[in-house]
Amino acid sequence: xxxxxxxxxxxCMLLAVIGASACIGGDKDETAKGDSFGENSQDLVVGISSDxxxxxxxxxxxxxxxxxxxxxxxxxxxxxxxxxxxxxxxxSWETPDNGTTWLFHxxxxxxxxxxxxxxxxxxxxxxxxxxxxxQAVLKPIKSVEAIDNYTVKFVLQKPMPLPFYxxxxxWPIMGPGCLDKAGNFVKPVGTGPFKFESQTKxxxxxxxxxxxxxxxxxxxxxxxxxxxxxxxxxxMAFENGELDMIIKVPEYDVKRLExxxxxxxxxxxxxxxxxxxxxxxxxxxxxxxxxxSVAYAIDTNTLVNGVLNGIGKPAGGRPYSxxxxxxxxxxxxxxxxxxxxxxxxxxxxxxxxxxxxxxxxDGSPLNCTLLVSxxxxxxxxxxxxxxxxxxxxxxxxxxxxxxxxxxxxxKLEGVGNFGMILRSGYFVWGPYPKHFFIHHSKSxxxxxxxxxxxxxxxxxxxxxxxQKQKEFYYALQAFVIKEVPAFYLVHEEKVxxxxxxxxxxxxxxxxxxxxxxxVYLERK
Numbered sequence: 001x002x003x004x005x006x007x008x009x010x011x012c013m014l015l016a017v018i019g020a021s022a023c024i025g026g027d028k029d030e031t032a033k034g035d036s037f038g039e040n041s042q043d044l045v046v047g048i049s050s051d052x053x054x055x056x057x058x059x060x061x062x063x064x065x066x067x068x069x070x071x072x073x074x075x076x077x078x079x080x081x082x083x084x085x086x087x088x089x090x091x092s093w094e095t096p097d098n099g100t101t102w103l104f105h106x107x108x109x110x111x112x113x114x115x116x117x118x119x120x121x122x123x124x125x126x127x128x129x130x131x132x133x134x135q136a137v138l139k140p141i142k143s144v145e146a147i148d149n150y151t152v153k154f155v156l157q158k159p160m161p162l163p164f165y166x167x168x169x170x171w172p173i174m175g176p177g178c179l180d181k182a183g184n185f186v187k188p189v190g191t192g193p194f195k196f197e198s199q200t201k202x203x204x205x206x207x208x209x210x211x212x213x214x215x216x217x218x219x220x221x222x223x224x225x226x227x228x229x230x231x232x233x234x235x236m237a238f239e240n241g242e243l244d245m246i247i248k249v250p251e252y253d254v255k256r257l258e259x260x261x262x263x264x265x266x267x268x269x270x271x272x273x274x275x276x277x278x279x280x281x282x283x284x285x286x287x288x289x290x291x292x293s294v295a296y297a298i299d300t301n302t303l304v305n306g307v308l309n310g311i312g313k314p315a316g317g318r319p320y321s322x323x324x325x326x327x328x329x330x331x332x333x334x335x336x337x338x339x340x341x342x343x344x345x346x347x348x349x350x351x352x353x354x355x356x357x358x359x360x361x362d363g364s365p366l367n368c369t370l371l372v373s374x375x376x377x378x379x380x381x382x383x384x385x386x387x388x389x390x391x392x393x394x395x396x397x398x399x400x401x402x403x404x405x406x407x408x409x410x411k412l413e414g415v416g417n418f419g420m421i422l423r424s425g426y427f428v429w430g431p432y433p434k435h436f437f438i439h440h441s442k443s444x445x446x447x448x449x450x451x452x453x454x455x456x457x458x459x460x461x462x463x464x465x466x467q468k469q470k471e472f473y474y475a476l477q478a479f480v481i482k483e484v485p486a487f488y489l490v491h492e493e494k495v496x497x498x499x500x501x502x503x504x505x506x507x508x509x510x511x512x513x514x515x516x517x518x519v520y521l522e523r524k
Contacts, residue, residue: 099159368419
């Protein structure tokens with residue numbers, strides 16, 4: 001398929017999506033509609049794509065639940081809008097032995113939503129052996145001990161940059177009052193600027209302002225999160241004035257919303273990157289040359305500028321967003337080169353022996369599957385997958401796209417029944433490049449086994465010396481470019497749209513996180 005035809009294909013796909021959205025919205029007026037709330041209301045209505053299915057520390061808060069958690073719960077360490085580390089519920093921290101022991105000095109005069117005091121005991125409670133983070137991510141923690149009311153000691157099995165880990169909204173500080181006397185979860189109890197009021201499953205979550213908040217109290221009375229899974233339906237509700245804010249605006253709607261009077265669209269490079277995860281345990285992707293040939297075949301510039309309307313940044317194989325720590329500005333990335341791609345396939349023994357355009361080796365055609373999630377967090381992935389499919393067809397690889405829910409993808413991944421998975425994020429929060437763990441042999445999502453790579457990841461995550469960290473993470477970026485355990489496609493831009501009534505909102509690079517400090521409403 002030649003370049004002209006590809007752009008015709010892209011244009012048709014985009015027109016179909018835009019047309020569907022416009023048809024659903026049915027609004028030809030280029031002025032945003034006013035909201036449907038009372039004149040003096042300070043109740044902010046936010047559209048999210050998934051409900052909160054878990055409020056307790058023993059399970060991971062996935063999907064859009066984390067935007068809600070970030071209003072109710074807080075972490076010991078925080079990030080500003082540009083990912084710089086700042087104090088949270090801990091005012092300061094120190095390590096007396098280069099990262100094996102960490103002392104956190106807690107903020108005083110902070111209370112939980114049930115009126116109980118925030119202190120060292122609540123930190124010990126939040127990082128008990130029952131917590132998800134201790135079981136899944138921070139396994140090296142040996143003990144968490146209250147030294148006094150406002151000092152907590154973490155002891156680790158090895159040196160680690162622990163403060164960066166403790167910025168994650170999915171493992172925050174919870175009040176012991178969220179459990180009853182029998183140890184059963186009762187309700188969310190945090191220290192955040194909003195308190196839990198009610199939840200109607202798969203419909204809405206209502207939070208009210210915490211008037212006893214230790215920081216600057218919110219200017220809003222309530223935040224109502226409306227659960228609308230379909231991205232186009234969510235945009236329609238926003239344009240009709242039923243929502244004040246939508247958090248993850250589909251790329252194909254951005255320019256149209258930007259052109260509407262009264263709507264503000266804020267964009268910022270986030271910490272997420274979309275990537276093709278290879279199944280390196282099975283043919284054909286157990287051959288490095290095949291993975292490199294895929295990297296040379298895909299045009300990531302077209303993915304951004306042709307599919308995503310210029311929203312995002314072409315990755316060219318760069319394994320994490322350039323706004324994160326230790327991103328190598330001189331890293332040599334991939335550009336599309338079909339001749340190199342085909343040459344690598346030939347070196348690997350693949351040839352088109354029957355002239356049907358698909359390569360063969362030992363009598364087997366070069367076929368593979370590409371799994372794509374249906375989720376709202378991956379609204380752009382189906383279009384991206386179609387372009388990947390077209391690019392790989394040019395080098396003689398036949399790709400079958402399977403669009404599935406997360407459960408179905410997990411089942412196929414669990415038994416190794418896939419070729420590639422189109423993903424975003426994974427082990428990503430804040431600026432620290434923990435993401436490299438995904439290709440570590442001990443990662444459940446790895447499907448790649450390389451002793452040298454594992455040693456580099458372990459060494460990088462076992463020092464708090466910035467210079468050594470930089471050297472290790474530069475080496476890991478070069479390793480991923482050469483070995484291609486995954487091919488990185490697009491660095492995501494976070495896009496948030498606010499309606500005419502919303503004032504004072506400032507987007508943050510951190511994702512998933514929603515900062516509503518300073519936000520207020522001017523209803524008309």
